[in-house]
Amino acid sequence: MELSERKKKVLRSIVDLYIRGAEPVGSKAVAELPDMNYSSATIRNEMAELTAMGYLEQPHTSAGRVPSAAGYRLYVDELMSDYRLSLDETRSISTAIEEKMQRMDKLVEKVAKMVSQATDLPAISMASRQGVVTVKRFDLILAGQGSFILVLLLSTDEVVNKLIKLPLEVSEADLKLLGAALNAAATLIPAGEFTQSLFDRVMGAAGSAASLAPVVLEFTLETLRRPGNTSIMVTGQHRLLDQPEYRDVDKAQRVLTSLDEETLANLPDVIRNENGTQVLVGPENVARELKDTSVVVTKFDIGDGMQGMIGVVGPTRMDYAKVTARLSYFAESLSKLFAKPEQKQLPESGEDPKEA
Amino acid sequence: MELSERKKKVLRSIVDLYIRGAEPVGSKAVAELPDMNYSSATIRNEMAELTAMGYLEQPHTSAGRVPSAAGYRLYVDELMSDYRLSLDETRSISTAIEEKMQRMDKLVEKVAKMVSQATDLPAISMASRQGVVTVKRFDLILAGQGSFILVLLLSTDEVVNKLIKLPLEVSEADLKLLGAALNAAATLIPAGEFTQSLFDRVMGAAGSAASLAPVVLEFTLETLRRPGNTSIMVTGQHRLLDQPEYRDVDKAQRVLTSLDEETLANLPDVIRNENGTQVLVGPENVARELKDTSVVVTKFDIGDGMQGMIGVVGPTRMDYAKVTARLSYFAESLSKLFAKPEQKQLPESGEDPKEA
DNA sequence: TTTAGCACTCAGGAGGAAAGAGTGCTAAGA
DNA sequence: TCTTAGCACTCTTTCCTCCTGAGTGCTAAA
Numbered sequence: 001m002e003l004s005e006r007k008k009k010v011l012r013s014i015v016d017l018y019i020r021g022a023e024p025v026g027s028k029a030v031a032e033l034p035d036m037n038y039s040s041a042t043i044r045n046e047m048a049e050l051t052a053m054g055y056l057e058q059p060h061t062s063a064g065r066v067p068s069a070a071g072y073r074l075y076v077d078e079l080m081s082d083y084r085l086s087l088d089e090t091r092s093i094s095t096a097i098e099e100k101m102q103r104m105d106k107l108v109e110k111v112a113k114m115v116s117q118a119t120d121l122p123a124i125s126m127a128s129r130q131g132v133v134t135v136k137r138f139d140l141i142l143a144g145q146g147s148f149i150l151v152l153l154l155s156t157d158e159v160v161n162k163l164i165k166l167p168l169e170v171s172e173a174d175l176k177l178l179g180a181a182l183n184a185a186a187t188l189i190p191a192g193e194f195t196q197s198l199f200d201r202v203m204g205a206a207g208s209a210a211s212l213a214p215v216v217l218e219f220t221l222e223t224l225r226r227p228g229n230t231s232i233m234v235t236g237q238h239r240l241l242d243q244p245e246y247r248d249v250d251k252a253q254r255v256l257t258s259l260d261e262e263t264l265a266n267l268p269d270v271i272r273n274e275n276g277t278q279v280l281v282g283p284e285n286v287a288r289e290l291k292d293t294s295v296v297v298t299k300f301d302i303g304d305g306m307q308g309m310i311g312v313v314g315p316t317r318m319d320y321a322k323v324t325a326r327l328s329y330f331a332e333s334l335s336k337l338f339a340k341p342e343q344k345q346l347p348e349s350g351e352d353p354k355e356a
Numbered sequence: 357m358e359l360s361e362r363k364k365k366v367l368r369s370i371v372d373l374y375i376r377g378a379e380p381v382g383s384k385a386v387a388e389l390p391d392m393n394y395s396s397a398t399i400r401n402e403m404a405e406l407t408a409m410g411y412l413e414q415p416h417t418s419a420g421r422v423p424s425a426a427g428y429r430l431y432v433d434e435l436m437s438d439y440r441l442s443l444d445e446t447r448s449i450s451t452a453i454e455e456k457m458q459r460m461d462k463l464v465e466k467v468a469k470m471v472s473q474a475t476d477l478p479a480i481s482m483a484s485r486q487g488v489v490t491v492k493r494f495d496l497i498l499a500g501q502g503s504f505i506l507v508l509l510l511s512t513d514e515v516v517n518k519l520i521k522l523p524l525e526v527s528e529a530d531l532k533l534l535g536a537a538l539n540a541a542a543t544l545i546p547a548g549e550f551t552q553s554l555f556d557r558v559m560g561a562a563g564s565a566a567s568l569a570p571v572v573l574e575f576t577l578e579t580l581r582r583p584g585n586t587s588i589m590v591t592g593q594h595r596l597l598d599q600p601e602y603r604d605v606d607k608a609q610r611v612l613t614s615l616d617e618e619t620l621a622n623l624p625d626v627i628r629n630e631n632g633t634q635v636l637v638g639p640e641n642v643a644r645e646l647k648d649t650s651v652v653v654t655k656f657d658i659g660d661g662m663q664g665m666i667g668v669v670g671p672t673r674m675d676y677a678k679v680t681a682r683l684s685y686f687a688e689s690l691s692k693l694f695a696k697p698e699q700k701q702l703p704e705s706g707e708d709p710k711e712a
Numbered sequence: 713t714t715t716a717g718c719a720c721t722c723a724g725g726a727g728g729a730a731a732g733a734g735t736g737c738t739a740a741g742a
Numbered sequence: 743t744c745t746t747a748g749c750a751c752t753c754t755t756t757c758c759t760c761c762t763g764a765g766t767g768c769t770a771a772a
Contacts, residue, residue, distance in 0.1 A: 026765055029640055039715050044766070062722045062765050141507060143494045149515050151497060159505050161515045237593050238612035240607050249603050256594035382734050395746050400735070418734050418753045 003053075003074075008085055009036070010046045011055055015067045019319050022244040024064030068280045069316070072294070076279045076320050080318040083321035085329055093329055095119060111310055111334070114237025118326050121243075122256075123316040124264060124297070125243040126232040127232055129156060133224050138216075138297070140175040148175055152223060155188075156306055160223050174209035178183050182216065191224035196248035212219040234259050245315040251292065258289040259313060271297055277328050282316045294317060295322050300331035308334060322352040359409075359430075365392070365412055366402045369437040371423045380420030398693050412622055413463035425672070428637045428650070432676050439677035441685055449474060449535040449685055464587040467666055469692070471593025474682050477599075477670040480620060481651075482588045484663055485512060488546040489580050494533040494538040494572075504531055506581060511544075512662055516579050520571055530565035537561035538572065590615050601671040607648065614645040615669060627653055627665070633684050638672045647670060652679050656687035664690060 003011070013033055016212035017025045027047055031040040045127075047065055050056045055071035058064075067075065075347040085093075087199070093114070147165040154160065184243040185201045186194075199217055203210040237256050246252035266286050269280060283291050297311030310330055312323055359367070369389055374383045376538070383403055385394040403421055406412045411427040414420075425430065441449075448459055449470070468481035488511075495507040502522040510516065522528055535557045545554065554571055558564040593612050602608035627634060633654040639647050646669070653667030 022720050024765090028765080041717090042713085045714090048767075060722060062720090063761090063767065118362060137497075137499065137504075139495075139497045139507075141493075141509075142491065149495075149507060151495075151505060151517060153497075153499055153505060153519075157504050157519060159517045159519050161507060161517050163509075163513060163515050163743095178469055230769090235618065238609055238616050242611065247605050249597050249605060249608070252605070256597065258593050260592065289458040335667040377715075382735090384734080396734095396746085397746050397748090401745090416753060418732090418751090585725090674715065 006038075007046055007050060008079055010043060011050055011067075011071060012075065014047075014056065014065060014114075015071065015075045015079070018067060019317055020281050022060055022315075022317060024066050026064035029064070036265060052314055064298055069284070072281045072320075076281065080321045082351075083319075083325040089118075089326070090329060093159075094327070094333060098252070108308075109235075111231040111308075111330070112235045115310050115312060115327065115330055116239060118330070119323050120123060120239050120313045121312040121318065122234060122236045122240050122259060122269070122321070124232070124234050124259075124295075124309075124311045124313065125304060126264075126309040127307070128268070128307055132192075134188045135220060135224070136187060136189050138179055138186070138220075140179045140182075140216075142170065142172055142175055146170060152217060152220060154223075158306075161170070162214075162219055164219075166212065166215070170209075170212065174207075174212070178202075178206045178209035178212055178216070181209075183215070186217070186220065191221055194224075196221070222291045234264070243315050243318075245292070245317065254289045254292055255313065258287045267295075267297070267311075268309070271299065275333070277324050279324070294318055294320075296320065297325055298327045298331040301334045304333075310334075359481040361393075362404055363406060364494060365658055366399060367406055367423075368431065368437075370403075370412065370421060371427065371431045371435070374423060375673055376671055380415055380422050382420035385420070392505050399575075402636060407450065421673075422647045426642070427636045428672055428676075432635045432637065432680075436677045436680075439675075439681035441681055445682070446685065447475075449682070450689060453465055464589045464664075465591075467664075467686070468589040468591045469515070469669060471666050471686055472595060474686070475670075475679050476595050477668040477674065477679070478590060478592045478596050478615060480588070480590050480615075480623070480665075480667045480669065482620075483658060484624065485664070488506070488548075490544045490546050491580070492543060494542070494576075496535045496538075496572075498531055500527055502526060506575060508576060508581065514662075520568075521574075522571070524566065524567070525555075526565075526568065530563075530568070534558075534562045534565035534568055534572070537565075537569070542576065547577055550580075554604065588620060590620070594617055596670070599671050599674075600650070601673065611649055611669065614643045623651075623667075624665070631688070634676055635676060635679050635680070641648045645697075648701070650676075652676065652683055653685045654687040656691045660689075666690075 010030060013030050013036065017029060017033075027040040027044040028041045029038060030047075031038060047056060050071075051058060051065060055068055055074060056065040057068045057071075059066060062252050064102040085352055089136070108125045108127050112123045115125065116123035116197070136151050136155055136156045137152075141149040141151065143163065144147050145168060146169055147163060148170055150162050152160045166174045181202045184205065185198060189198065194217065199214065202217065203213045235257065240246050240255060241252055246255070264286070270280065270286050277296065280286070280295040280297070282294060285291060285293065285295060293313060294316045295313050296318075297309060297312055300310070302308050302309045308331075310327060312318075312327065314323070366386060369386050369392065370381045373385055373389075383396040383400040386403075388397045389393060392399070403412060406427075407414060407421060411430060412421040413424045413427075415422060432615045442607045447611060464481045464483050464487060466543045471481065472479035492511055493509040495509075497505040497507065499505050499519065502523060502525055503519060504526055506518045506520055540561065541554060542550075542565050550573065555570065558573065559569045562569050579673045593615065596602050596611060597608055602611070625637065626641075633652065636651040636653070638650060641647060641649065641651060648671070649669060650672045651667055651669050652674075653665055656664045656666070660662050664687075666672075666683060668683065670679070
């Protein structure tokens with residue numbers, strides 16, 4: 001059933017007011033809004049109906065109304081006005097991103113911090129491999145007394161290295177031989193196809209370096225198998241306590257705990273596959289502990305089979321418009337950054353700074 | 357002035373009781389302890405004196421006593437009984453550590469998680485270089501169309517790599533030339549001595565690859581300069597909220613915030629240089645925000661010029677004996693692990709499992 | 713269809729009394 | 743001289759109760 005325009009307007013106003021004030025909204029407050037040309041009694045009737053329809057809830061008889069999960073859902077999907085980032089906001093996000101980020105996991109960490117700071121909420125950041133990874137190239141570098149460096153160039157263009165120490169002396173020639181054997185037999189092979197016969201083949205071809213092969217292959221296998229979500233990072237937990245709904249320590253703790261635990265590993269499953277920003281309102285959420293909490297997440301492309309995800313966690317009452325806008329901007333900026341790593345371009349935006 | 361044995365016994369009992377109960381301790385509670393053979397009145401007199409001496413405090417007239425910072429200090433330095441780890445505890449710590457930890461920063465992360473779990477408090481973990489770092493060896497590996505991998509073997513035996521993409525084509529010969537130039541001119545040179553003339557020398561010797569030199573040298577310099585504390589990690593913040601003193605959200609938030617911020621960068625300065633476990637009681641602490649909080653830290657050796665540090669943050673009332681015991685055990689285990697990476701030995705302990 | 717008015721509900725704060733915990737002091741006992 | 747029992751006193755905490763005010767739903771009039 002479609003809502004009347006007026007009902008939508010009332011609902012939107014209530015959610016907006018509730019987002020700012022964190023307190024149940026009464027009919028009078030709504031009636032006093034500048035462009036609301038009805039009396040509180042009229043609003044009251046509308047509110048009663050919206051409550052009956054399940055979009056609003058009443059904490060108790062004589063309190064105002066609070067949006068229900070369904071109410072938020074509607075708000076997020078249809079009612080909320082676009083939040084335009086101000087020039088200042090885009091600028092500070094952009095310069096933050098431009099700081100070069102070296103490694104994958106450092107990136108995840110930094111992005112999480114920036115997002116958390118930009119939204120004043122705890123943030124999640126994650127980077128994961130998509131699809132199957134293989135080794136593009138093996139390199140072995142002698143590093144002195146019985147140790148060498150193994151360098152793997154992966155199909156994702158990640159470079160992984162490991163210093164391997166062995167009790168026996170290793171010669172340059174041995175390493176060359178082993179390197180050739182590995183590059184011949186084990187490149188472009190996914191983890192699933194690392195069979196015993198592959199091990200045997202490498203060891204056969206490696207001649208005097210055969211004894212080194214197992215260590216190298218084990219490490220390679222481990223690297224290729226490493227759980228898809230290479231790194232995940234949560235920061236800014238303390239910002240949760242800024243939110244009035246988490247002045248209740250128990251509530252706060254439940255949420256913080258489930259952020260700390262591996263609950264978040266499930267997050268990817270919940271996220272729809274499309275790109276774009278997605279809002280998980282309260283009960284739609286990953287973990288039961290998060291049922292009074294909303295999660296806003298966005299995916300972005302890192303290129304080369306890697307996918308990134310950033311998100312924030314906050315009260316269902318959070319300012320979806322603002323949070324969504326900032327997250328999207330982040331995601332967009334990051335995608336562009338990775339698309340053309342040489343010429344760090346950032347999306348144009350914020351020409352007309354104003355808030356909605 | 358030395359305290360009488362009885363005063364010490366009373367003080368210890370009060371701290372112990374307060375640690376368990378988190379509530380001011382009255383004379384009656386102390387008198388009722390199994391091996392306390394005095395009446396509450398006697399205890400009361402002792403308590404009055406201990407209060408006058410500054411070891412105890414009274415929240416208000418009719419509450420029991422609470423240890424003052426000086427009281428905790430004395431407790432930690434002299435009174436607390438050794439906490440013997442139970443067999444179960446040592447075992448679970450040991451197996452946790454035995455899981456191999458790949459990279460330095462992963463290690464820091466894992467250790468922090470384990471410590472936090474073992475102590476039920478937020479934990480800090482940190483690994484940092486000691487002294488000056490240099491490059492032991494440069495390697496450049498061709499990686500296809502205009503990109504190559506730079507591999508640095510540092511004096512700490514860390515291996516750092518970076519995939520460098522350049523607009524121009526790079527030839528194998530160029531890389532060889534550049535590699536030779538780098539190894540000749542820039543190995544064993546600390547960051548402080550990366551002068552312009554060194555840049556010039558490398559570029560001169562690199563011939564046709566001269567244009568690649570600056571990128572490589574810049575990255576090297578950055579790596580060598582990277583702040584001593586390579587990685588720092590804080591986890592388990594949510595456990596702080598378990599402690600009754602942090603049911604006060606504002607207090608909790610202040611502490612969490614200062615954990616999140618870079619306040620911790622100062623930690624190394626505060627820590628005495630000796631090894632061993634150190635307790636920072638309340639006001640002795642790093643940041644003003646932590647004045648109602650204690651920090652227990654231990655250093656451990658990672659070898660090769662790297663130093664590790666683990667610690668926990670909790671209420672001044674925390675169970676120092678237990679926390680100290682667990683931290684020390686962790687540190688000891690980790691040191692041993694790094695001393696002989698091949699034969700993972702763990703310290704013997706917990707033969708006689710019992711709590712003090 | 714909208715609005716004014718009114719009776720009703722209920723959370724939250726203020727005030728006050730009572731309970732309970734703990735103290736310090738005094739005087740008696742070992 | 744040291745220890746302990748007893749008691750008056752202090753102060754927090756808890757539990758009432760009462761009151762206020764915000765907000766509602768309903769009815770009747772515009």
